[in-house]
Amino acid sequence: MSTVPPPNLGPLAKPIRNWGNDDLLLSDEALQAFSREHPSAVPVFSWQALRDLFSEHEKVANSFRTKNRARGLIGAACGFSSLLITALTPVVATQDGRAAWGLGLAAIILALAGGVIGYSGVLIGRSKWTWLSHRFLTERSRQLHFQFIVNNIGLAAQVVAGDTAARTAWDDLRADTMRRFMQRVSRDREMSLERMREDIAEDNPWLEPNWATPSRVPPKSAALDKVFALLDQQRFGIQIDYTQRKLPRRSIHSPRIRLTVLRWTMEALTVSALALAVALGVLLLGGAMPSTEAVRIIVAISGGMTAAVMTLRMLEEGLQLRAEAERYEWYLAAVKLLEGRYDVASTARKVELLRDMERLSYQELRRFTDSFANARFVM
Secondary structure, three states: OOOOOOOOOOOOOOOOOOOOOHHHOOOHHHHHHHHHHOHHHHHHHOOHHHHHHHHHHHHHHHHHHHHHHHHHHHHHHHHHHHHHHHHHHHHHOOOOHHHHHHHHHHHHHHHHHHHHHHHHHOOOOHHHHHHHHHHHHHHHHHHHHHHHHHHOHHHHHHHHOOOHHHHHHHHHHHHHHHHHHHHHOHHHHHHHHHHHHHOOOOOOOOOOHHHHOOOOOOOOOHHHHHHHHHHHHHHHHHHHHHHHHHOOOOOOOOHHHHHHHHHHHHHHHHHHHHHHHHHHHHHHHOOOOOOOHHHHHHHHHHHHHHHHHHHHHHHHHHHOHHHHHHHHHHHHHHHHHHHHHHOOOOHHHHHHHHHHHHHHHHHHHHHHHHHHHHOOOOO
């Protein structure tokens, strides 16, 4: 069993900084370490063509996500600034008409800028779909890697055992599989993404039609045991490590902690705005005129708080914090459950559990893409 303890991180630590995708042996360091420890298994677990494909689309996906997030933050800042200026204008420009005119113009410009920035790349724009389709392809590539091993596990064991004919057959079969993957999935990313989103039952995870039917379970051998052990490490173990890093207990980068902070802040601002409304009502009942300084200040502060709440709600939806936290918590629990069963399973049962893991991975990917595809605002 691959025991992966939760990372012990500080409150500001970024838990997946420099994450290497070691399940695919993406970095030179990961590949070299794996080659030293498991040289006979390198032909099975190292797939250069797939690593190249993954890296190509990972780079594009990360670039578009960074641009989306920057646009979203700038758009939110412009919108907040526009609302704040509008709220403060009655206090700042009480007598000066030119100051009021300038503040009004600034509010208009900022509001328009926020809208343009948002709609150009964040609100239901091509940028969102470009990011999602490239992210979809990287994860389907990862699934291809492990689905291929699981559905050809007998041949994989022969390769690990040093059978040269099996190695040739393995390489040829893998090249044919990659060619079909490029034709069916890679060349039409967005159509493939839509087909997955339409799979509401989440019952079509397999990238090759014949993989939907389990292959014959190979006889037990030392080489097969090694393949099983490495799949525990590379598939279960690394997925658990990654998901635990996405759910740090104390780091502000945890979606659950971010969501809690956002909601506490919004609740505090809402309660404060209501308290100011009560204070305003008391002043007006006491005979204060709407033009008095105290009334204008209360209205301005209340307006600023309302602007802050609206901006924070926009950030909450754009970051999809609740959906992300719930999805990762579900996925982590499910992977740990499968791994716990895998450790004590028979040969046939191990194969079943590995297939269950591939279904689970597909379900998580579908829910991830569906969550962001349905969001009106994505960052």
